[in-house]
Amino acid sequence: MSTESIALPLSGVSHRPLVEQLHQWVTTVDHKRLGILYILYALLFLVFGGVEATIMRIQLIRPHNNFVSPQVFNRMFTMHGTTMIFFVAMPILFGFANYLIPLMIGARDMAYPRLNAFSFWMTAFGGLLLYFSFVGGDGLYGAGNAPDVGWFAYAPLTSQTFSRGHSTDFWILSLLVSGFGSIGTAINIIATILCMRCRGMTLAKMPLLVWLNLVMAGLVVLAVSPLTAAQLMLLVDRYLGGHFFDTQAGGSAVIWMHFFWVFGHPEVYVLVIPAFAFASEIIPVFSRKAIFGYPVMVAATICIGFIGMSVWAHHMFTVGMSSSANTFFVLSTMAIAVPTGIKIFNWLATIWGGQIQFKTPMLFCVAFLFQFLVAGLTGIMLSAAPFDWQLGNSYFVIAHFHYVIVGGILFTLFGAFYYWFPKMSGRMYNETFGKLHFWLFFIGFHLTFDFMHIPGILGMPRRIYTYEPGRGWDIWNLIVTVGVFFQAAGVLVFIGNLLRSYWRGEIAGSDPWDAWTLEWSTTSPPPTYNFAAIPVVKSRRPLWDLKHPEDPDWQYE
Amino acid sequence: MSAPAITIPEGDIRWNLPARGPVGMYGLIAAEAAIFTIFVVAYIFYIGKSVTGPQPRDVLHVPIFLTVCLLSSSLTIHFALKFLRNGKVRSFAFWWLLTIALGAVFLAGTVREWRHLIYDEGLTIQTNLFGTTYYSLVGLHAFHVTVGLLALATVLLFTFFGDVGQQHTERVEVLSMYWHFVDVVWVVVFTVVYIVGR
Numbered sequence: 030m031s032t033e034s035i036a037l038p039l040s041g042v043s044h045r046p047l048v049e050q051l052h053q054w055v056t057t058v059d060h061k062r063l064g065i066l067y068i069l070y071a072l073l074f075l076v077f078g079g080v081e082a083t084i085m086r087i088q089l090i091r092p093h094n095n096f097v098s099p100q101v102f103n104r105m106f107t108m109h110g111t112t113m114i115f116f117v118a119m120p121i122l123f124g125f126a127n128y129l130i131p132l133m134i135g136a137r138d139m140a141y142p143r144l145n146a147f148s149f150w151m152t153a154f155g156g157l158l159l160y161f162s163f164v165g166g167d168g169l170y171g172a173g174n175a176p177d178v179g180w181f182a183y184a185p186l187t188s189q190t191f192s193r194g195h196s197t198d199f200w201i202l203s204l205l206v207s208g209f210g211s212i213g214t215a216i217n218i219i220a221t222i223l224c225m226r227c228r229g230m231t232l233a234k235m236p237l238l239v240w241l242n243l244v245m246a247g248l249v250v251l252a253v254s255p256l257t258a259a260q261l262m263l264l265v266d267r268y269l270g271g272h273f274f275d276t277q278a279g280g281s282a283v284i285w286m287h288f289f290w291v292f293g294h295p296e297v298y299v300l301v302i303p304a305f306a307f308a309s310e311i312i313p314v315f316s317r318k319a320i321f322g323y324p325v326m327v328a329a330t331i332c333i334g335f336i337g338m339s340v341w342a343h344h345m346f347t348v349g350m351s352s353s354a355n356t357f358f359v360l361s362t363m364a365i366a367v368p369t370g371i372k373i374f375n376w377l378a379t380i381w382g383g384q385i386q387f388k389t390p391m392l393f394c395v396a397f398l399f400q401f402l403v404a405g406l407t408g409i410m411l412s413a414a415p416f417d418w419q420l421g422n423s424y425f426v427i428a429h430f431h432y433v434i435v436g437g438i439l440f441t442l443f444g445a446f447y448y449w450f451p452k453m454s455g456r457m458y459n460e461t462f463g464k465l466h467f468w469l470f471f472i473g474f475h476l477t478f479d480f481m482h483i484p485g486i487l488g489m490p491r492r493i494y495t496y497e498p499g500r501g502w503d504i505w506n507l508i509v510t511v512g513v514f515f516q517a518a519g520v521l522v523f524i525g526n527l528l529r530s531y532w533r534g535e536i537a538g539s540d541p542w543d544a545w546t547l548e549w550s551t552t553s554p555p556p557t558y559n560f561a562a563i564p565v566v567k568s569r570r571p572l573w574d575l576k577h578p579e580d581p582d583w584q585y586e
Numbered sequence: 587m588s589a590p591a592i593t594i595p596e597g598d599i600r601w602n603l604p605a606r607g608p609v610g611m612y613g614l615i616a617a618e619a620a621i622f623t624i625f626v627v628a629y630i631f632y633i634g635k636s637v638t639g640p641q642p643r644d645v646l647h648v649p650i651f652l653t654v655c656l657l658s659s660s661l662t663i664h665f666a667l668k669f670l671r672n673g674k675v676r677s678f679a680f681w682w683l684l685t686i687a688l689g690a691v692f693l694a695g696t697v698r699e700w701r702h703l704i705y706d707e708g709l710t711i712q713t714n715l716f717g718t719t720y721y722s723l724v725g726l727h728a729f730h731v732t733v734g735l736l737a738l739a740t741v742l743l744f745t746f747f748g749d750v751g752q753q754h755t756e757r758v759e760v761l762s763m764y765w766h767f768v769d770v771v772w773v774v775v776f777t778v779v780y781i782v783g784r
Contacts, residue, residue: 140606216613224606252611252621261621264630265722270712273628279635279715288609288624 135227425485473515
């Protein structure tokens with residue numbers, strides 16, 4: 030195993046002039062640097078998207094508030110949704126996948142390093158295009174104007190008639206461009222996992238994170254492409270005078286909904302499967318046990334991937350579909366709870382009887398387990414079409430999917446940050462500040478999203494910029510907004526902790542968690558070539574085998 | 587465990603992983619297939635829904651000759667690769683050139699068809715739903731043919747400079763996978779547009 034690194038003649042790397050260092054970052058094709066670029070880029074957009082959310086919540090803190098105009102409110106929810114999904118969640122998960130997969134499978138880089146760089150810069154350019162709309166949206170004729178059609182941009186709002194100026198065009202083009210980047214990265218991940226594994230690492234011996242990212246990449250290829258096609262059609266409508274979504278010429282607004290959600294629902298699994306992947310790496314290490322039911326975990330993930338492709342129209346129950354279509358999508362949506370439930374039981378069984386260490390990554394993962402369960406349960410409630418007719422497009426739905434995305438995905442992401450920060454930076458984070466971040470964010474999350482269910486049940490629709498007093502919504506909206514400030518404080522502690530630890534943290538060493546996967550066998554941060562000698566593995570926990578030659582895993586697998 | 591530990595000498599692990607090129611191309615083909623699926627679904631969904639004329643049966647003629655050209659180019663590229671694999675670069679160049687010629691004939695035929703539709707029949711992308719979906723789907727395919735032809739022409743250029751040899755077979759094969767995919771898509775587009783939709 031490659032525990033020592035080769036001394037390169039470039040010992041004075043850090044003393045190079047700043048311009049030269051920046052030039053290296055811009056021209057890099059190294060998967061680790063691109064991974065970090067993805068992550069930093071996504072963190073920047075996380076701040077943008079968070080500010081937009083905060084603006085919305087301040088506007089809704091009390092009835093008849095005048096913090097922003099209705100027009101600005103529309104732009105805020107559109108930009109918040111688009112930013113968080115396409116320019117925070119996807120890039121941050123791609124960043125971790127980029128950084129970790131080659132290290133975990135014992136490879137020196139991704140399969141296509143230059144495609145990797147190309148994909149990152151496409152994504153980055155897409156984000157710039159979206160935010161350029163703030164100044165360029167109205168062209169030369171007026172003030173700045175960001176897209177205001179909602180993140181799923183239903184027709185006919187997006188037609189030239191109802192969407193003047195260029196704001197919708199910026200929205201289309203930014204998603205088109207970043208979509209090409211996503212597809213490129215997904216193909217790269219698939220090829221890396223299938224073609225670059227080190228000797229001995231059969232598919233059944235890959236770490237679960239690698240398996241889950243393989244499924245995620247497959248979903249990206251099959252789900253983001255339909256969005257690309259739909260955006261092309263929208264461009265044809267807007268620029269060439271086509272009629273795809275033009276109801277006056279016989280076109281259909283509903284088919285846009287289908288095309289969007291054929292992308293939109295698998296996208297949820299694109300985001301949540303990597304979150305499962307983080308949990309599947311962190312929970313075993315901090316329970317000091319091997320993952321429970323590895324083959325079942327893999328099977329359940331593949332199952333989620335397949336079923337996830339056939340549930341999209343549960344977003345459309347309120348649109349009015351035939352009863353047979355409703356029945357199909359009710360049943361498929363309920364069915365997907367089964368493999369997801371299997372996963373939750375497997376994580377619980379992994380924790381069960383383990384020597385649990387409640388370090389910050391583990392705290393986030395335990396919270397994830399409970400919160401994701403609740404998110405799944407409200408999901409099953411909404412999957413029943415009659416229930417959805419009552420609560421579709423209400424704040425109950427907003428609370429449900431933020432429970433998935435914040436309570437599920439963002440919590441494991443924070444866990445992943447703390448878990449792999451020592452590997453990426455070479456330094457330990459501060460545990461006290463980590464725990465402070467956890468508790469602030471945990472309290473803020475529950476204040477905001479637990480109580481958001483209630484105005485939804487009481488009939489508060491989504492996307493309204495204000496409301497009348499005396500409907501019983503006031504106090505709940507106040508609590509929801511107060512929670513936002515706790516979350517913002519938590520994120521500030523998080524960013525402060527990362528910055529402080531990057532310069533002042535203790536030196537981490539190559540394996541601070543006594544973990545078992547290959548990335549911990551090389552130095553922290555890893556050298557450019559990752560491994561001095563390409564490792565050979567015999568089991569799912571190669572480092573365990575190395576540390577315990579008297580009782581290696583491969584005797585039992 | 588009572589059984590003694592069995593150590594596997596490292597050299598004994600048989601280790602064959604698939605090559606990167608074909609895997610990546612299969613990924614691209616999957617993504618492209620998903621894009622085409624959406625356009626085909628839109629075409630089928632809108633068959634007969636145009637509120638004004640012209641309708642497909644009034645203006646479309648089945649392009650049998652062009653279809654034969656494009657489909658046989660899959661055969662010629664297959665022969666070309668066979669020669670390259672055996673190191674016969676001159677024969678490879680001939681069959682490769684023939685592939686490009688067949689693709690170019692197809693593209694020229696599309697140009698003629700569109701010219702006829704636009705100037706003689708008055709069907710543009712703005713005319714009705716048929717025009718929108720027809721030009722989008724057939725145009726998307728023609729765009730892929732164009733990209734394929736540019737790539738094929740690049741290889742031909744390198745061949746003329748003597749830079750393509752037997753050792754490049756695997757790379758050229760990856761490109762031929764793309765070309766086969768473009769042909770298969772045409773089978774679907776042809777069936778949907780000229781048979782089902784007419």
